[in-house]
Amino acid sequence: MSYQSTFDRSIRQPEAFWEEQAKAVSWFRFPEKILFKDEKGLDRWYGGGRLNTAWLCLDYHVEAGRGEQVAIHYDSPTTGVKRSITYRELLDEVSRFAGVLKSFGVEKGDRVVIYMPMVPQTVVAMLACARLGAVHSVVFGGFAPRELAIRIDDAKPKLLITSGGGIEISKVIEYMPIVNLAWEEATHKPDACIVLQRDFVPVPLVPGRDHDWNELMAKAEPAAHVEVEATDPLYILYTSGTTGKPKGVVRDNGGYAVALKWSMANIYGVQPGDVYWAASDVGWVVGHSYIIYGPLLHGCTTILYEGKPVRTPDAGAFWRVIEEYKVNVLFTAPTAIRAIKKEDPEGSLRHQYDLNSLRYLFLAGERCDVATLEWSQQLLGKPVIDHWWQTESGWPMLANSVGLELLPVKPGSVSKPVCGFDIQVLDATGRQMPAGEEGIVVVKLPLPPGNLPDLWNDTVRFKQSYLDPYPGYFFSGDGGYIDADGYVYITGRIDDIINVAGHRLSTAAMEEVVAAHPAVAECAVIGVHDNMKGEVPMGFVVLKAGINIGEEQLEKELVALVREKVGPVAFFKQAIVVKRLPKTRSGKILRKIMRNMADGKEFTMPSTIEDASVLSELEDTMREHQ
Ligand code: COA
Ligand code: AMP
Numbered sequence: 001m002s003y004q005s006t007f008d009r010s011i012r013q014p015e016a017f018w019e020e021q022a023k024a025v026s027w028f029r030f031p032e033k034i035l036f037k038d039e040k041g042l043d044r045w046y047g048g049g050r051l052n053t054a055w056l057c058l059d060y061h062v063e064a065g066r067g068e069q070v071a072i073h074y075d076s077p078t079t080g081v082k083r084s085i086t087y088r089e090l091l092d093e094v095s096r097f098a099g100v101l102k103s104f105g106v107e108k109g110d111r112v113v114i115y116m117p118m119v120p121q122t123v124v125a126m127l128a129c130a131r132l133g134a135v136h137s138v139v140f141g142g143f144a145p146r147e148l149a150i151r152i153d154d155a156k157p158k159l160l161i162t163s164g165g166g167i168e169i170s171k172v173i174e175y176m177p178i179v180n181l182a183w184e185e186a187t188h189k190p191d192a193c194i195v196l197q198r199d200f201v202p203v204p205l206v207p208g209r210d211h212d213w214n215e216l217m218a219k220a221e222p223a224a225h226v227e228v229e230a231t232d233p234l235y236i237l238y239t240s241g242t243t244g245k246p247k248g249v250v251r252d253n254g255g256y257a258v259a260l261k262w263s264m265a266n267i268y269g270v271q272p273g274d275v276y277w278a279a280s281d282v283g284w285v286v287g288h289s290y291i292i293y294g295p296l297l298h299g300c301t302t303i304l305y306e307g308k309p310v311r312t313p314d315a316g317a318f319w320r321v322i323e324e325y326k327v328n329v330l331f332t333a334p335t336a337i338r339a340i341k342k343e344d345p346e347g348s349l350r351h352q353y354d355l356n357s358l359r360y361l362f363l364a365g366e367r368c369d370v371a372t373l374e375w376s377q378q379l380l381g382k383p384v385i386d387h388w389w390q391t392e393s394g395w396p397m398l399a400n401s402v403g404l405e406l407l408p409v410k411p412g413s414v415s416k417p418v419c420g421f422d423i424q425v426l427d428a429t430g431r432q433m434p435a436g437e438e439g440i441v442v443v444k445l446p447l448p449p450g451n452l453p454d455l456w457n458d459t460v461r462f463k464q465s466y467l468d469p470y471p472g473y474f475f476s477g478d479g480g481y482i483d484a485d486g487y488v489y490i491t492g493r494i495d496d497i498i499n500v501a502g503h504r505l506s507t508a509a510m511e512e513v514v515a516a517h518p519a520v521a522e523c524a525v526i527g528v529h530d531n532m533k534g535e536v537p538m539g540f541v542v543l544k545a546g547i548n549i550g551e552e553q554l555e556k557e558l559v560a561l562v563r564e565k566v567g568p569v570a571f572f573k574q575a576i577v578v579k580r581l582p583k584t585r586s587g588k589i590l591r592k593i594m595r596n597m598a599d600g601k602e603f604t605m606p607s608t609i610e611d612a613s614v615l616s617e618l619e620d621t622m623r624e625h626q
Pocket of ligand 2: 363365390477503
């Protein structure tokens with residue numbers, strides 16, 4: 001089927017298009033209203049439809065004869081454990097863990113926060129929530145106690161599920177101290193905490209609060225699935241916004257199931273039975289959509305890899321996994337490829353493995369530089385597809401939809417809009433930019449199924465963040481342009497969100513922490529270019545008058561503070577003392593100029609600048625620190 005005709009139809013007749021795609025999903029009751037407005041005036045998909053996402057991921061396949069197919073290959077080079085779990089086995093575990101959740105009183109609509117490493121039990125916990133119609137909220141392991149506490153207070157979970165810890169390359173990350181601090185800091189207290197013990201980090205359980213996963217599972221009764229409305233929430237996934245408070249992106253059941261199922265075949269070109277590997281983390285949206293829900297909804301075998309692209313044990317790790325499990329499609333972040341390239345520039349380790357099963361490499365999570373794309377193309381001899389999406393969308397918005405038609409790859413571009421996404425580039429006043437000219441990337445409403453319908457308990461922020469900036473459009477927060485052939489190029493965020501090694505972080509959250517240091521009068525944290533991680537944060541601080549502290553000492557303290565309050569994943573390593581920050585006359589810090597200056601890029605002096613001499617001062621300071 002041609003891409004263009006399918007895309008055109010999806011935009012011209014969105015309801016008819018998505019009604020047809022919904023038929024690929026097995027509903028308990030087929031939706032009556034394909035697209036409608038809810039009581040808040042927000043677009044919703046599949047009104048009246050009833051289904052259960054976990055049932056679709058498991059029971060459906062077992063009933064259809066796929067029970068003995070491997071659902072998950074768990075491969076953990078960090079612990080030396082490998083385990084292949086069939087659909088039937090996964091269904092059994094999920095049903096029993098759903099029984100455990102039920103015994104704690106978890107019901108449809110209740111929230112459960114999951115703070116776990118990359119182990120099969122994390123998938124079991126998520127699917128068990130979905131089986132009961134409960135709403136999971138997974139928190140990435142690299143976040144600090146404060147970030148976990150913020151999410152607990154916002155989601156107000158009935159239960160917290162965690163583990164003794166994880167391993168990052170060879171370093172043990174103990175989760176319980178983080179959980180304990182977060183528990184103390186959060187105002188909301190969950191009823192209980194379920195703890196998965198791991199051999200390498202046994203933890204004492206807190207009596208009356210903690211319960212051992214294995215003990216609970218040993219006596220668990222399986223629980224049946226609960227039918228939910230298509231519009232009921234499946235999960236909340238917190239993501240960085242432009243303030244210190246993360247946004248609780250809500251995902252519904254019906255639209256997500258249809259969108260993911262469609263994407264597996266039409267974007268990634270995989271069929272049921274194929275092996276699909278998203279080398280990401282379950283704590284990120286990529287993990288939710290393409291380690292778990294997408295592959296399982298589609299009857300594929302997924303890989304849960306508790307390792308890194310390098311040093312577990314070497315830069316051939318990805319190629320080893322591809323050979324071992326005959327992976328058909330690999331999805332990772334460009335930073336992972338850059339990490340491999342750095343350690344094995346010639347790609348010689350690739351030749352030790354048979355990669356014949358691999359059809360495509362997909363990249364996303366951050367801008368993919370042309371060198372990385374071309375290096376991986378040459379190394380693998382397969383199409384390498386850069387594609388663009390966000391936590392908010394839940395699935396790709398711009399991609400070469402290879403399942404429909406493999407379009408020519410243009411390095412630097414994320415290809416063309418995915419079916420259902422009417423992507424446009426506007427100027428600040430909302431006018432469409434001509435071909436080749438950079439502006440703000442927006443999506444004309446309605447967004448297709450699978451996208452966030454709202455923010456958790458914060459419709460005001462949802463509207464302010466995404467709908468109000470350009471009425472009639474979804475505001476993505478990214479800049480970009482469309483060339484004369486309709487290929488889209490994403491040039492980067494236009495707000496204060498940065499992407500560090502494919503991890504989305506808020507500089508505002510870091511600024512809050514830095515500003516709280518007693519020596520700091522004011523500060524700005526910006527993202528600067530980094531060859532390996534894409535971007536890394538850099539802090540600029542102005543000291544309070546009369547403060548006498550060495551720059552090195554202050555930097556050490558600020559680095560430790562951000563690590564403690566935001567988490568190691570923020571990778572905040574540099575803080576520079578400056579006399580003043582460049583500002584507009586109304587007092588707004590000119591972060592974009594600072595970013596361009598740090599990256600050695602050209603910038604135009606804004607007419608609104610308060611005092612232009614601060615820029616040359618800043619340039620001198622930056623030069624000194626290079
Ligand atoms: N739990 C606890 N800590 C974590 C963590 C987790 N799940 N993930 C990362 N961290 C910590 C690391 O241990 C490290 O801490 P350190 O400063 O004490 O060493 C810090 O956070 C930064 O980690 P990371 O960004 O992963 O850098 P790295 O140098 O260890 O590894 C890469 C670099 C490129 C190998 C790694 O970032 C990677 O695999 N990235 C792919 C990202 C990805 O999949 N993104 C999802 C979108 S597709
Ligand atoms: P996240 O919500 O963590 O998935 O991060 C989303 C952000 O990552 C987007 O808004 C972009 O800024 C960036 N991003 C994701 N994929 C790409 C890509 N292929 N090219 C450029 N930027 C990307």
